[in-house]
Amino acid sequence: MIIEKGTAISKGYAFGNAYILKNEKISINFKKIKLNNVEKEIEKFLISIKKTIKEYKKIKSKIKNKDKKILFDGYILILNDKSINNDIINLIKKKLFSADAAVSEVINKQIDSIKKIKNEYIKERISDILDIKKKIIININNIKYKDINFSKNNDDIIIISKDISPSQIIQFNNKNIKGFLTEEGSITSHTSIIAKSTKIPLIIKIKNLLKKIKKNDYIIIDSTKNIIYINPNEKIKNKVKLEYKLYNEKIKKLKKIKKLPTITKDGYKIKLLANIGNNKDINNVIKNGAEGIGLYRTEFLFMNRNSFPTEEEQFEAYKEIAISMKNNPITIRTVDLGGDKFLPYMNFPKENIPYLGWRSIRIYKDRKEIIQTQLKAILRASIYGNFKIMFPMIISMEEVFFIKKEIKKTKIKLKQKNQKFKKNIKIGIMIETPSAAIIANKLAKELDFFSIGTNDLTQYTLAVDRNNSIISYLYNPLSPSMIHLIKLIIDEIHKENKKISICGELASDEKSTILLLGLGIDELSMDSNSIPNIKNIIRNLSIKHAKKITEKILSKSTFKEINKILQENILNK
Numbered sequence: 001m002i003i004e005k006g007t008a009i010s011k012g013y014a015f016g017n018a019y020i021l022k023n024e025k026i027s028i029n030f031k032k033i034k035l036n037n038v039e040k041e042i043e044k045f046l047i048s049i050k051k052t053i054k055e056y057k058k059i060k061s062k063i064k065n066k067d068k069k070i071l072f073d074g075y076i077l078i079l080n081d082k083s084i085n086n087d088i089i090n091l092i093k094k095k096l097f098s099a100d101a102a103v104s105e106v107i108n109k110q111i112d113s114i115k116k117i118k119n120e121y122i123k124e125r126i127s128d129i130l131d132i133k134k135k136i137i138i139n140i141n142n143i144k145y146k147d148i149n150f151s152k153n154n155d156d157i158i159i160i161s162k163d164i165s166p167s168q169i170i171q172f173n174n175k176n177i178k179g180f181l182t183e184e185g186s187i188t189s190h191t192s193i194i195a196k197s198t199k200i201p202l203i204i205k206i207k208n209l210l211k212k213i214k215k216n217d218y219i220i221i222d223s224t225k226n227i228i229y230i231n232p233n234e235k236i237k238n239k240v241k242l243e244y245k246l247y248n249e250k251i252k253k254l255k256k257i258k259k260l261p262t263i264t265k266d267g268y269k270i271k272l273l274a275n276i277g278n279n280k281d282i283n284n285v286i287k288n289g290a291e292g293i294g295l296y297r298t299e300f301l302f303m304n305r306n307s308f309p310t311e312e313e314q315f316e317a318y319k320e321i322a323i324s325m326k327n328n329p330i331t332i333r334t335v336d337l338g339g340d341k342f343l344p345y346m347n348f349p350k351e352n353i354p355y356l357g358w359r360s361i362r363i364y365k366d367r368k369e370i371i372q373t374q375l376k377a378i379l380r381a382s383i384y385g386n387f388k389i390m391f392p393m394i395i396s397m398e399e400v401f402f403i404k405k406e407i408k409k410t411k412i413k414l415k416q417k418n419q420k421f422k423k424n425i426k427i428g429i430m431i432e433t434p435s436a437a438i439i440a441n442k443l444a445k446e447l448d449f450f451s452i453g454t455n456d457l458t459q460y461t462l463a464v465d466r467n468n469s470i471i472s473y474l475y476n477p478l479s480p481s482m483i484h485l486i487k488l489i490i491d492e493i494h495k496e497n498k499k500i501s502i503c504g505e506l507a508s509d510e511k512s513t514i515l516l517l518g519l520g521i522d523e524l525s526m527d528s529n530s531i532p533n534i535k536n537i538i539r540n541l542s543i544k545h546a547k548k549i550t551e552k553i554l555s556k557s558t559f560k561e562i563n564k565i566l567q568e569n570i571l572n573k
């Protein structure tokens with residue numbers, strides 16, 4: 001049988017027997033406790049908190065990746081949260097709840113209020129909180145954590161589960177685990193972010209997965225094509241094994257070109273840069289041959305904690321990146337909050353359409369200390385590397401004047417304190433609203449560089465919420481209107497002799513490379529792992545041919561026709 005629907009997160013092939021991961025059910029004692037047991041229950045709770053923190057610290061110490069460690073710092077912060085812990089103790093004292101029932105009650109209430117928030121990012125944190133709750137209750141009841149005995153006979157296995165929590169995926173370092181399939185999950189969950197940085201294939205959101213797959217079924221995952229085979233016959237097995245071999249050969253070949261320049265057959269140079277969040281490994285950027293960072297999403301620095309990062313904390317983070325990237329450009333995007341990115345320690349208004357509401361630069365205007373602190377940290381760190389500052393969600397020239405004023409004010413403050421910074425740091429913006437696209441030429445006169453955020457530009461141009469699965473079939477960065485808008489932006493920026501890049505997901509879409517080059521893009525910024533593939537495509541293209549194909553595409557008025565041309569011209573078939 002073949003299941004073909006799901007969302008492929010990390011790409012590759014995996015072969016193995018199904019291991020159905022059932023999340024153990026934990027029984028909770030809901031009976032009222034006796035008054036003279038109150039102190040004992042409180043002590044049980046407090047010991048459990050200490051034990052759970054110790055366990056998370058132990059897991060953290062085993063993890064090498066710094067950004068993954070931060071996730072566990074976030075868990076520890078929640079465990080130390082005074083207000084949650086006091087609520088739990090009060091339930092034990094005043095309502096005679098058992099320790100485990102009190103934990104369950106308080107944390108469930110937190111989860112219920114999170115569920116009401118119409119926001120995917122926050123909702124994704126629920127699996128983190130459930131993980132914490134489970135661990136506290138296990139420790140209250142002194143249940144021995146069963147180490148999952150994945151593979152006694154060293155068989156390769158594929159984990160099949162409703163969902164996988166971030167701490168589970170980090171703990172799965174058994175080398176027999178070859179792949180993950182889940183019924184639930186989302187692209188921006190921590191589990192997905194962590195899986196992307198490993199090479200283990202993960203496909204999420206597979207409908208009725210647990211009904212379709214039984215224990216020990218033989219599974220093949222091809223997440224490059226988003227295909228899952230269940231108990232395939234020998235003929236299919238051999239076919240996929242051959243595809244896998246070809247895929248490995250391609251990866252090997254791609255590794256060889258990492259150090260070669262990104263240049264078309266007729267000598268046109270394109271810069272390939274990396275997108276990073278706080279969670280991505282900088283080594284991966286260098287290993288994949290990126291010429292710099294085209295998008296550093298700084299909001300990850302603000303997440304998984306319970307207060308704003310201080311100027312000093314931010315300074316250290318930016319300085320570290322600056323040093324490791326040597327003199328390569330680092331485009332730091334100022335914190336892009338709101339929309340689908342919220343902070344538990346910051347009050348956001350209830351809005352009907354948060355993506356059209358209090359977001360990004362609009363927040364800076366009301367909460368100037370947020371942007372001023374960040375700008376100070378970036379400017380101070382600028383002496384260690386080659387920083388460029390990029391602002392998100394711009395819609396008008398007034399906003400450009402506002403950010404310039406904020407930068408000027410910050411520089412004055414730093415000077416007063418005799419703090420050093422680079423004088424001529426380049427200032428740019430994301431073009432991710434139709435409004436900025438339409439006035440691109442005017443913006444180009446005021447700013448140094450530009451990057452098209454196709455993820456948001458698509459949702460604002462087509463009026464299609466980028467996180468709404470009901471209408472996701474309409475979300476298409478290659479619709480004719482988007483292609484013409486991208487053309488307009490590139491042409492208008494070029495008129496002022498300025499450079500333009502793309503840092504939305506479209507940049508890593510291999511079938512679009514020919515079109516983006518034909519439209520005249522100067523730089524592409526994408527997740528590090530996609531860079532070798534796109535470089536290979538560019539090195540095998542001529543700009544003359546790309547322009548010819550692009551002319552043809554521009555003359556078409558439906559996506560169907562455009563897609564047909566792009567499919568016919570994919571170099572990596």
Ligand code: PEP
Nearest residue numbers: 432453454455456503504
């Ligand atoms: C974009 O909108 O294309 C972009 C790169 O920013 P983000 O995905 O962080 O909104």
Ligand code: MG
Nearest residue numbers: 432453455456
């Ligand atoms: Mg955006």
